[in-house]
Amino acid sequence: MNNKVKQELERIEIPKELHMRAKLGVKKAKSEQPKRKFKKTVAIPLVASLFLIFSVGVGAATIPSFNNLLSIVNPKIALILQPIEISSEDDGIKMEVVAAMNDGEMAVIYVTMQDLTGNRIDETLDIYDYSLTKGHMFNSQIVDYDETTNTATLRVQANGGESLNNKKINFHISSFLSHKHKFEEVKVNANLMEAKNNIPKTIPLDMNNISGGGGEVFGELKEQGTVQVLKPDETDLYLPEIEFMHISNLGFINNRLHIQTKWQGDDIDSHGYFYFIDTSGNKIHASNIYFGVDKLGNTNYGNEYIEYIFDVDNLDINKLKLMGDFVSNGNHTIGNWNTTFKIQSINKEKSMDFNRDFGSWMAKRITVSPLGVTLYGNGEFNNSSEIVVSAKMNDGSVQTFDSMTSFSENEKVIAKFLSSLPLDISKIESINIDGIEIDF
Structure with missing residues (x-):
């Protein structure tokens, strides 16, 4: 059964964008909004x-x-x-x-x-x-x-x-x-060092009047209320074979690299994401903000523009490759x-109190069903965090959880961890969450 499941997994492409698949998604972005x-x-x-x-x-x-x-x-x-x-x-x-x-x-x-x-x-x-x-x-x-x-x-x-x-x-x-149609590992030929030495033109953006965004620094920008973004349409940088979007400006604001993109107005659901690749082949993803611009050039609610923000303080951009993966609309x-x-519900389920501080949110309860492990708590889920969960069975074997769904709304958090095989509730000895063992 394990080999069969493995074969099935290999047939499926698991997207890097989590939560919302937007035009330019960011891994684990919390609130990206597609059209x-x-x-x-x-x-x-x-x-x-x-x-x-x-x-x-x-x-x-x-x-x-x-x-x-x-x-x-x-x-x-x-x-x-x-x-x-x-x-x-x-x-x-x-x-x-x-x-x-x-x-x-x-x-x-x-x-x-x-x-x-x-x-x-x-x-x-x-x-x-x-x-x-x-x-x-x-x-x-x-x-x-x-x-x-x-x-x-x-x-x-x-x-x-x-x-x-x-x-x-x-x-x-x-x-x-x-x-x-997919366009993968598209190289972005932009002179980042030249952009770093120039002061870009910027305009204010009300973070309370945007259509979406996500990534590690999105929460920080949201708290600021009003932030500076690049002035639209200062650049026309097109990527090979990509006709549904182009880079409309590029520059550094507060030591962060901003890449602004403009999308066609009749676009339905073309999407993708930018990323850096370091010398070890690791991908470094950006945060992003979605907004529109009125006839006077002022920012407003919309998703005609997406600004990608890389925190490059501790990075040597000379050693990084700027790339992108994109998908066109199709029919x-x-x-x-x-x-x-x-639908009839599974009745097999175990639940108990579980108090753990994950920084931006506090877990209060854990539930285990044949589908996986669910944590319930309060706060705001940090989409950039990695929570490692596994189940130790009575026979000594360990079942890992390699996928997760999360939901944050009104200060309530639900995070569900999933495995490629069903959990036999009667044979679970303990659940391990980030090194904390919970005896079942």
Whole structure:
């Protein structure tokens, strides 16, 4: 089973952008805002086969679409999913909810999209405008594409598990993207030393009137209230083959490198991110701010411009390579795919008090379910922090957690740590969180 899961993981590209996939995402950026009609927060993607824990009857194996799911994910995992098999068709495209599950915090559903009449679906499929009743923190990830049948299989995740338990919920897709193009490791030919020796023109930006942002210094900039950003459209630096955006200014403000980008007004969801690569091959990501500019050249609410900010105080920029990874829009298909079904919740769960100060937030409680470990607390989650979690089993083996989703709102924090295999709650001896062992 481990080899099968590993193979599935290797087939899936795990994006570097966490929380929101914006036009130029930053790893673990908290509140980047893409141009989407729905207001949801996208969290870190789950691993491929997602250890889904539901006991179903023997009859499930006779269901055609459920059988097909067995060939995509690990059969031992898929057999314990709750089969749904409810479909909706519009304009020759069929959407089917094949299987689903949820625990006290998270719901996951497997969905297929099939083009019955054309080739509007491919391996780059990304559902764009969608909703799940009473869910939040949405994330979707394609896990398989069958070229012979024009069918893509996706895994959709949403937090809010308790409110979904054994209730009728609605899953609805209004549009999706496909036929996107990737531009990876694009070299940015900018003279950073020349920029460092020049004083750039700047304009004020009200951090309370922006459409989004993220990264390590975003919180600091937010607290300042008003910050200086580069004056727009002082530069026209285009990157090879990138037609949907260009660098509109570049300079240093308060010893930080600012790279301002301007995006086409008709852009739907082209995205990517800038990064430095050091001599060891490590990536150094930036913080970012989204804003618009009015006819008078003053900043206002919008996302026409994105300013990327690198803290380079302790870096030798002469030894760094400035690069970018980007994805173009592709096709945008609009329709109406609508389904209603019930999800039954996993009952196996353990919870106890757990007090730990993580700096920007304080954990108060820990819950363990077959899906993973969840921390609940108060404060503001620091997206740049790395929290190491593992489970020691009764047989001495250790199960690691290699993916995480996090959510911060109204001073409440939820952080869920996920593993590529299900947790057998009855066989857990202890949970280790950043070196603190919790006896179960």
